[in-house]
Amino acid sequence: MKNLLLNFKKDWRIGYRTHYLWITLATVIIFFVFIRFLLPEAYQQITVYQYVDPAFGSIPGLEEAMEQEMGSGSGEELVRLDSRDAVYAEMENNPSSYGLIIERGESAAAKPRITIVSPGSAEGKWARLVELQLNIGLSMGISAAMEEYPTDFKTEFLHPELRNLPYRDTFLPVFLVMESSLIGMFLLAVMLFAEKDQRMHTAYMISPGGLTEHLLSKVLVMVVLGLISSFSMTLLIRGFNANYWLLLVIITAGSFLGSSIGLAFGAFFNSLQKAMMLVFALMFLLMLPLITYMFPNFSPVWVRVLPTYTMLFAARDAVIPVYGSAGVYRGALLLAVEGIVLFGISRFAYERALRTKS
Amino acid sequence: MLEVKNLRYSYNGGKDYAVDGISFSVSKGETFGFLGPNGAGKSTTQKILTGLLPMQQGSASVAGIDVNGQKSKFFNKIGVSFEIANAYNKLTGLENLEYFAGLFDVPTRDPGELLKLAGLEEAVNMKVGEYSKGMKQRLIFARSLLNDPEMLFLDEPISGLDPTSARNIKNVIKGIKDRGTTIFLTTHDMHIADELCDRVAFLDEGKIVVLDTPRNLKLRYGQKIINVEYKDNGRTAEEQISLIDDTGWERLHVLMKEGKVETVHSKEATLEHVFIELTGRGLD
Numbered sequence: 001m002k003n004l005l006l007n008f009k010k011d012w013r014i015g016y017r018t019h020y021l022w023i024t025l026a027t028v029i030i031f032f033v034f035i036r037f038l039l040p041e042a043y044q045q046i047t048v049y050q051y052v053d054p055a056f057g058s059i060p061g062l063e064e065a066m067e068q069e070m071g072s073g074s075g076e077e078l079v080r081l082d083s084r085d086a087v088y089a090e091m092e093n094n095p096s097s098y099g100l101i102i103e104r105g106e107s108a109a110a111k112p113r114i115t116i117v118s119p120g121s122a123e124g125k126w127a128r129l130v131e132l133q134l135n136i137g138l139s140m141g142i143s144a145a146m147e148e149y150p151t152d153f154k155t156e157f158l159h160p161e162l163r164n165l166p167y168r169d170t171f172l173p174v175f176l177v178m179e180s181s182l183i184g185m186f187l188l189a190v191m192l193f194a195e196k197d198q199r200m201h202t203a204y205m206i207s208p209g210g211l212t213e214h215l216l217s218k219v220l221v222m223v224v225l226g227l228i229s230s231f232s233m234t235l236l237i238r239g240f241n242a243n244y245w246l247l248l249v250i251i252t253a254g255s256f257l258g259s260s261i262g263l264a265f266g267a268f269f270n271s272l273q274k275a276m277m278l279v280f281a282l283m284f285l286l287m288l289p290l291i292t293y294m295f296p297n298f299s300p301v302w303v304r305v306l307p308t309y310t311m312l313f314a315a316r317d318a319v320i321p322v323y324g325s326a327g328v329y330r331g332a333l334l335l336a337v338e339g340i341v342l343f344g345i346s347r348f349a350y351e352r353a354l355r356t357k358s
Numbered sequence: 359m360l361e362v363k364n365l366r367y368s369y370n371g372g373k374d375y376a377v378d379g380i381s382f383s384v385s386k387g388e389t390f391g392f393l394g395p396n397g398a399g400k401s402t403t404q405k406i407l408t409g410l411l412p413m414q415q416g417s418a419s420v421a422g423i424d425v426n427g428q429k430s431k432f433f434n435k436i437g438v439s440f441e442i443a444n445a446y447n448k449l450t451g452l453e454n455l456e457y458f459a460g461l462f463d464v465p466t467r468d469p470g471e472l473l474k475l476a477g478l479e480e481a482v483n484m485k486v487g488e489y490s491k492g493m494k495q496r497l498i499f500a501r502s503l504l505n506d507p508e509m510l511f512l513d514e515p516i517s518g519l520d521p522t523s524a525r526n527i528k529n530v531i532k533g534i535k536d537r538g539t540t541i542f543l544t545t546h547d548m549h550i551a552d553e554l555c556d557r558v559a560f561l562d563e564g565k566i567v568v569l570d571t572p573r574n575l576k577l578r579y580g581q582k583i584i585n586v587e588y589k590d591n592g593r594t595a596e597e598q599i600s601l602i603d604d605t606g607w608e609r610l611h612v613l614m615k616e617g618k619v620e621t622v623h624s625k626e627a628t629l630e631h632v633f634i635e636l637t638g639r640g641l642d
């Protein structure tokens with residue numbers, strides 16, 4: 001017991017001097033602030049793109065029904081568009097939006113046909129609930145206002161292929177990003193620091209081997225690890241419903257960038273302890289796009305420019321291959337360029353650091 | 359083989375110099391001893407000469423190649439053994455040597471053979487993390503020989519070794535020397551320096567205080583002391599007489615004249631004496 005206390009005292013002291021306490025508290029505070037003030041409550045800011053066939057003039061009850069449904073001043077937005085296609089086009093760019101299309105039915109001229117366009121189940125069961133709510137609200141509102149208008153309700157999907165996408169599958173890209181790039185970044189930094197600890201860089205520097213290979217080999221280890229974990233996870237969850245070529249492309253690029261970030265830590269710091277604060281801060285920052293992914297309402301520009309955002313959506317396009325491949329290639333290219341730049345900077349910084357601190 | 363001119367190095371931007379303007383040259387096949395107390399700047403010098411630290415002031419070349427900013431051609435020619443043993447703890451001794459052997463562009467010696475040479479045949483497949491300090495030291499010594507270097511830099515290769523291992527490594531170094539390899543040997547072991555080195559330099563506070571062959575140094579700086587045993591009233595007495603000045607000679611003369619002297623032994627000066635005399639302190 002005395003020994004335990006003694007050890008605890010020692011370890012606490014060391015941890016405290018390595019800012020562990022502050023890191024922990026800072027994380028708590030940041031998360032709290034984020035959740036309490038930054039993150040909107042779910043689905044408060046849904047946008048409904050509405051198109052009403054001008055042939056109907058105004059439909060009695062519709063405006064009121066919409067007003068009631070959307071609530072007032074709670075952040076939801078109703079955007080009136082002037083064509084069916086415009087509804088679809090706008091929805092593609094806004095993951096938290098619905099479409100409401102009211103047009104003439106095919107058979108009976110007087111019977112309006114109401115189509116609710118759902119983004120698909122990318123956001124899971126919440127999307128279904130919203131959809132249901134819109135549907136019921138509208139039909140009640142309209143039928144209350146004008147009984148002689150029997151309505152014809154229909155739900156369409158922006159991406160019908162996604163309709164039967166299991167909810168858990170939508171989390172796959174989150175895992176892919178965490179595993180292949182964030183963990184890769186951390187592991188690489190740890191690996192590099194362990195090597196510095198064993199003073200292996202000095203042994204390497206007096207050998208004919210080049211520094212680029214020395215560092216790149218570690219990056220490659222991370223890329224391979226990232227590919228192995230990504231492929232096996234995707235295979236388990238998606239089976240053959242994923243585009244593995246695109247997955248290879250995006251994971252390679254993302255994991256390369258991730259480990260290049262880890263490399264930068266090794267270049268600019270002497271020990272993991274010294275880098276810890278920044279490692280945590282950066283990991284937190286890079287995880288923000290995961291929130292955007294799950295709660296699309298939270299998507300400020302500064303989050304969308306983060307590499308994990310790029311990777312997340314490109315990974316989604318690879319494992320849920322209904323969005324086309326252009327996004328994956330564009331994303332991978334961006335990540336690869338960022339990775340190469342960072343690798344280059346880190347490599348030179350690393351060399352400089354070694355030559356002055358041997 | 360090794361040319362060093364006005365080498366200066368400061369770790370703190372010029373406040374003080376760990377190496378303070380040293381110049382010397384080592385010819386091909388020579389074994390050059392580098393001696394000095396802790397903190398004299400020996401390791402710093404070796405690090406500059408092997409390109410681990412940047413050249414701040416002065417110049418140095420090995421086999422005609424400037425050591426500053428060297429790449430593979432240079433490192434294929436030299437071998438380096440570090441003061442602090444560094445090897446991959448998670449790899450075995452053999453795996454370590456095999457890895458480093460693979461980095462050279464020149465033919466390399468057989469790692470297994472080198473491990474045997476360093477007395478590590480039993481530990482070939484043991485993880486270096488499980489090695490003792492002395493074993494690690496011997497491993498990195500073996501590593502420095504991988505490329506059969508033209509010029510070998512050894513920073514205290516024997517320190518921390520048990521007497522048997524030390525003798526073994528000393529013999530290996532002798533063998534390398536006999537093959538014509540040029541050796542830059544930093545050591546605290548006076549016997550080794552005396553036995554192996556053609557010339558030694560004494561470094562103190564970053565400056566070379568003296569540079570000569572061990573023999574000349576001992577003759578020049580060693581205390582010339584003799585131990586005289588003589589009969590004094592029927593008992594044997596012993597006296598140490600320093601022959602540095604005249605009083606010593608006079609005393610010896612008196613004893614000789616009285617016919618009492620039984621034995622005279624010259625006490626041989628060691629490099630350690632030389633060093634103490636030069637710097638006013640011991641080596642360790």
Ligand SMILES: Nc1ncnc2c1ncn2[C@@H]1O[C@H](COP(=O)(O)OP(=O)(O)OP(=O)(O)O)[C@@H](O)[C@H]1O
Nearest residue numbers: 357358369376394395396397398399400401402403
């Ligand atoms: N990385 C470093 N940063 C700052 N100062 C250093 C560093 N390495 C060595 N020094 C300083 O430079 C001086 C020379 O050190 P060096 O290691 O060259 O001595 P040495 O002769 O090898 O000593 P030893 O016999 O203990 O190995 C010392 O004063 C030391 O404190």
Ligand SMILES: [Mg+2]
Nearest residue numbers: 400401402441
């Ligand atoms: Mg030293």
